[in-house]
Amino acid sequence: MIARAGPAHADALAAIHAAAFPPCERWGADAMALQLALPGVFALLDPRGGLVMARVAADEAEILTLAVHPHCQRQGIARALLAEAGATAAAHGAVAMFLEVALRNTAARALYAAAGFAEVGRRRRYYADGDDAMVMRLGLTPSP
Numbered sequence: 001m002i003a004r005a006g007p008a009h010a011d012a013l014a015a016i017h018a019a020a021f022p023p024c025e026r027w028g029a030d031a032m033a034l035q036l037a038l039p040g041v042f043a044l045l046d047p048r049g050g051l052v053m054a055r056v057a058a059d060e061a062e063i064l065t066l067a068v069h070p071h072c073q074r075q076g077i078a079r080a081l082l083a084e085a086g087a088t089a090a091a092h093g094a095v096a097m098f099l100e101v102a103l104r105n106t107a108a109r110a111l112y113a114a115a116g117f118a119e120v121g122r123r124r125r126y127y128a129d130g131d132d133a134m135v136m137r138l139g140l141t142p143s144p
């Protein structure tokens with residue numbers, strides 16, 4: 001059900017992002033397409049209403065954004081997208097995956113902790129509203 005998304009899916013990705021994030025944090029279709037054109041960037045789409053975008057550079061991967069439509073949250077969609085993103089990144093040579101999450105984002109922090117991510121640092125006043133970012137890391141299982 002989860003599939004790779006390309007520039008042709010930019011509108012669908014943006015629609016999910018807009019439903020999940022407040023206006024000031026939304027990525028439009030143009031931003032999605034621009035990101036997808038960058039080296040090492042890939043996106044995965046769950047047609048029920050979920051997306052993850054990540055970048056692989058050398059042996060490290062980074063989650064760029066993750067969103068699930070409010071109508072289908074708490075159904076395991078983000079958990080599955082994260083697992084698939086990790087497998088995809090590992091297949092491209094990544095041995096670890098990093099992300100940044102706002103301290104106030106308790107839902108995402110719970111998701112990442114449950115997925116095995118551990119805190120490895122903080123970025124003070126990283127977000128526009130003054131909130132700190134927590135930097136988290138997950139070791140990836142190498143592809144066979």
Ligand SMILES: CC(C)(COP(=O)(O)OP(=O)(O)OC[C@H]1O[C@@H](n2cnc3c(N)ncnc32)[C@H](O)[C@@H]1OP(=O)(O)O)[C@@H](O)C(=O)NCCC(=O)NCCS
Nearest residue numbers: 020066067068073074075076077078079107108110111114
């Ligand atoms: C964070 C987000 C992606 C989670 O998506 P989701 O599909 O609802 O998450 P899942 O159903 O896969 O949840 C997996 C686990 O994460 C944790 N979790 C997810 N949402 C949670 C919430 N609102 N409160 C507490 N724990 C939560 C739970 O441990 C959950 O397992 P459980 O349902 O068996 O208890 C979604 O809430 C979202 O899009 N939020 C807005 C955008 C955002 O914050 N993105 C992340 C930016 S870093």
